[in-house]
Amino acid sequence: MGSIVLLDLMGGVALLLWGLHMVHSGILRAFGSDLRMWLSHALGNRFSALAAGLGLTALLQSSTATALIVSSFTAEGIVALMPALAIMLGANIGTTLIVQVLSFNISAVAPALFVIGLVAFRGGARSRIKDLGRVSIGLGLMLLALHILLGTLEPAENAPAMRVFMAAITTDPVLCMVIGAAVTWAVHSSVATVLLVMSLAHAHFITPFAALALVLGANLGSAVNPLIEGARRDNPASYRLPAGNMLNRLIGIVLVAPFLHPLADAFQAWQPDLAKMTALFHIAFNVATAILFIGVLDGVAALLTRLFPARAQSVDPAEPRYLDESALATPSLALADAARETLRMGDVVETMLRQVMTAIMANDRGLVDAVSRMDNGVDRLDEAIKLYVTKLTRGSLDEREGQRAMEIISFAINLEHIGDIIDKNLCELAIKKIKHRFQFSAEGAAELSEFHRRTLESLRIGFGVFMSGDVTEARRLLAEKAALRNEELAATERHLERLREGRPESIETTSLHLDVLRDLKRIHSHICSVAYPVLDAAGIASESAETAGELLPSTNPAARPSAN
Numbered sequence: 001m002g003s004i005v006l007l008d009l010m011g012g013v014a015l016l017l018w019g020l021h022m023v024h025s026g027i028l029r030a031f032g033s034d035l036r037m038w039l040s041h042a043l044g045n046r047f048s049a050l051a052a053g054l055g056l057t058a059l060l061q062s063s064t065a066t067a068l069i070v071s072s073f074t075a076e077g078i079v080a081l082m083p084a085l086a087i088m089l090g091a092n093i094g095t096t097l098i099v100q101v102l103s104f105n106i107s108a109v110a111p112a113l114f115v116i117g118l119v120a121f122r123g124g125a126r127s128r129i130k131d132l133g134r135v136s137i138g139l140g141l142m143l144l145a146l147h148i149l150l151g152t153l154e155p156a157e158n159a160p161a162m163r164v165f166m167a168a169i170t171t172d173p174v175l176c177m178v179i180g181a182a183v184t185w186a187v188h189s190s191v192a193t194v195l196l197v198m199s200l201a202h203a204h205f206i207t208p209f210a211a212l213a214l215v216l217g218a219n220l221g222s223a224v225n226p227l228i229e230g231a232r233r234d235n236p237a238s239y240r241l242p243a244g245n246m247l248n249r250l251i252g253i254v255l256v257a258p259f260l261h262p263l264a265d266a267f268q269a270w271q272p273d274l275a276k277m278t279a280l281f282h283i284a285f286n287v288a289t290a291i292l293f294i295g296v297l298d299g300v301a302a303l304l305t306r307l308f309p310a311r312a313q314s315v316d317p318a319e320p321r322y323l324d325e326s327a328l329a330t331p332s333l334a335l336a337d338a339a340r341e342t343l344r345m346g347d348v349v350e351t352m353l354r355q356v357m358t359a360i361m362a363n364d365r366g367l368v369d370a371v372s373r374m375d376n377g378v379d380r381l382d383e384a385i386k387l388y389v390t391k392l393t394r395g396s397l398d399e400r401e402g403q404r405a406m407e408i409i410s411f412a413i414n415l416e417h418i419g420d421i422i423d424k425n426l427c428e429l430a431i432k433k434i435k436h437r438f439q440f441s442a443e444g445a446a447e448l449s450e451f452h453r454r455t456l457e458s459l460r461i462g463f464g465v466f467m468s469g470d471v472t473e474a475r476r477l478l479a480e481k482a483a484l485r486n487e488e489l490a491a492t493e494r495h496l497e498r499l500r501e502g503r504p505e506s507i508e509t510t511s512l513h514l515d516v517l518r519d520l521k522r523i524h525s526h527i528c529s530v531a532y533p534v535l536d537a538a539g540i541a542s543e544s545a546e547t548a549g550e551l552l553p554s555t556n557p558a559a560r561p562s563a564n
Contacts, residue, residue: 008148016145016192022138027059028330029131029398046297049083050290053090058097064188066091067226068326069333071241081240081301088245089290095222096283099194102146110147113140131398146195170210173260177253180217181224190222194282201274208264211278216253216260219285223249240304247300252289317348318377320384331401334392338385338408339467342415345381346463348374349415352422353459353523357452360430360516361445363437368430375423382416385409407533411466414526421526425519429512441503444513447491448520454484455520455527462527471538474531481528488521 057066070087073079079087113136120133170176184193194215201211227242256263263281271277293300322340327333352374359367389405397405432438440448458480465473495513 012145012148013187013192013196015141015148016195017187017189019138019141019145020189020191022141023135024065024138026131026134026138028065028332029134029401046083046086046294049086050090050093050294053087054094054097055090056087057091057094063088063091063095063190063222064225065330066094067223067242067245069330071226071238071326074237074241081244081304082297084241085244085248085297085301086294088241089248089293092219092222092245092248092286093283093290095190096194096279096286098142098191099198099279099282102142102195102198102279110140110143113137113143146199170206170214173209173213173257176210176213177217177220177257180214181221182217184218184221185224188225190218193218193221194278198275198278201278204274208268208274208277209260211274212260212264212267212281213257215278215282215285216257219282220249220253236308237310239308240301243308244300244304248289248293252285252292255292256285256288317374318380320381320388323384323388328388328392328395331392331395331397334388335401335404335408338389338392338405341381341385341388342408342412343463343467345378345385345412345415346459346466348378348381349418349422350456350459352378352419353452353456356422356426356430357449360426360433361440361449363430363434365431365434368427368434372423372427375419378416378419382412385412403533403537407466407530410533411530414529418523418526421519421523426516429515429519433512438512440513441498443498444495447494448513448516451484451487451491451517451520454480454487455524458484458524458527462530465534466530469534469537471534471540474534475540477528477531478535481524484521484524488517491517 053066053070056069057063067088070079070084070091074081074084117133117136117138117140120136121130122133170179180193180197183196184190187193197206197211197214197218200206201208206214223242223246227239227246267277267281267284268274271280320341321344322337324334324337327337352371355367356371358364359371386409389409393402393405458477461473461477461480464470465477492514495510499507499510
């Protein structure tokens with residue numbers, strides 16, 4: 001009998017955790033990027049930040065998820081520490097709301113949520129509708145799990161052995177808090193722990209005093225996971241927010257713990273239903289700690305800043321700065337971090353492309369060596385980005401997220417190829433020119449410089465297309481590819497004309513001139529690769545966009561078809 005009850009209990013908790021996971025993942029998939037934008041705009045003052053944290057956590061059903069998101073923002077300097085601490089005060093309240101709702105007997109709603117969720121998930125034309133269907137199914141599973149827990153515990157209410165065991169482990173308040181914290185840490189959810197405590201209290205397995213002590217332990221345990229998972233050992237500043245949240249919980253527990261017996265009597269007199277009483281104390285504790293700390297956040301932030309100083313910025317450009325491992329649990333955030341790191345890689349490639357032409361024209365050997373060293377950093381960043389996105393794709397991604405992941409990897413690979421062309425080809429040409437003291441003719445130098453300028457301009461357009469997915473800019477990029485193809489032919493013809501004239505500079509630099517043109521054209525082709533996914537997603541044939549340069553003429557007269 002006891003083993004069956006225990007097995008049913010474990011199954012109910014597992015079902016509850018899975019329901020929580022479905023609600024959490026569904027909300028993130030449906031509104032992940034919108035939530036991030038909303039959070040960044042809600043930091044005007046500590047009260048709006050508290051409200052933002054409350055709302056975000058009420059949606060996600062996980063203060064741990066909110067803590068991990070905000071911790072990464074704080075460590076990167078995107079969000080200041082004081083409003084981040086206010087967000088966590090709101091998050092601690094937000095995670096109590098679902099507990100408050102589920103304290104009422106609404107299990108009859110579960111079948112309706114299952115039906116609505118299934119219809120939305122199977123028949124939703126848009127991905128967001130499918131994600132909201134996942135949320136509805138998750139809520140139904142949570143209600144069903146709570147019904148299973150209550151149904152499992154009620155028949156065992158009179159089991160003497162179970163009562164003796166529960167009485168033995170719930171007499172000491174400190175032991176209760178440790179058990180509550182350990183369970184919450186293990187299941188990564190204070191909601192699940194508090195709902196379990198509510199079920200035990202409702203079945204009279206534990207006293208009201210023990211229920212309140214276990215709730216305090218659950219609140220403490222929910223602050224442990226962000227401290228372990230959200231902080232990075234190589235960056236002390238990443239400990240500030242989780243440590244501040246832990247400090248908030250510890251002080252609140254220390255202030256409340258000595259008065260648990262009178263508080264239990266008062267709450268039970270106010271709400272005789274022990275399940276509702278447990279939920280009421282859970283929300284009251286978090287509201288009280290928020291009121292206690294909201295006015296002293298500036299001092300707390302200053303203390304945490306002194307205790308956890310910022311890491312000295314790395315001077316190694318090849319070290320990733322934005323690939324936050326803790327964000328991998330939130331695909332929309334991880335993809336944004338990967339895109340941000342890819343743009344930083346692009347900045348290095350742009351510097352290489354800019355400086356290699358200066359080195360070629362000015363015969364600067366030192367600049368050639370500097371550009372070659374940069375390529376090593378580009379290679380390392382490319383590997384780091386691909387590894388990070390690959391880790392992300394091991395999880396569950398929807399179609400949009402999977403497509404974006406492939407776009408990021410593809411663009412990073414093309415940037416790495418551009419770096420290789422600069423290092424292995426253009427730098428070698430620069431060394432050859434320096435070694436033989438060659439000089440381009442004035443006309444040839446002007447042609448190469450203009451071709452290089454347009455390639456740089458296309459690289460900047462490519463960055464914009466990569467981030468925005470703008471169809472007009474993607475078509476403009478491919479129109480420029482067609483124009484540059486014609487310009488390469490025209491420049492080659494002009495160079496051959498100078499050879500026929502017997503120009504000495506053109507004769508000695510003929511292979512250099514044509515090779516630089518060829519390599520710049522190859523670089524431009526890699527840049528244009530970012531446009532194809534955008535046009536394919538919009539249902540536009542990329543081949544027609546590439547060849548129809550007249551549909552989107554360049555602002556540079558030399559780039560127009562008539563100039564070729």
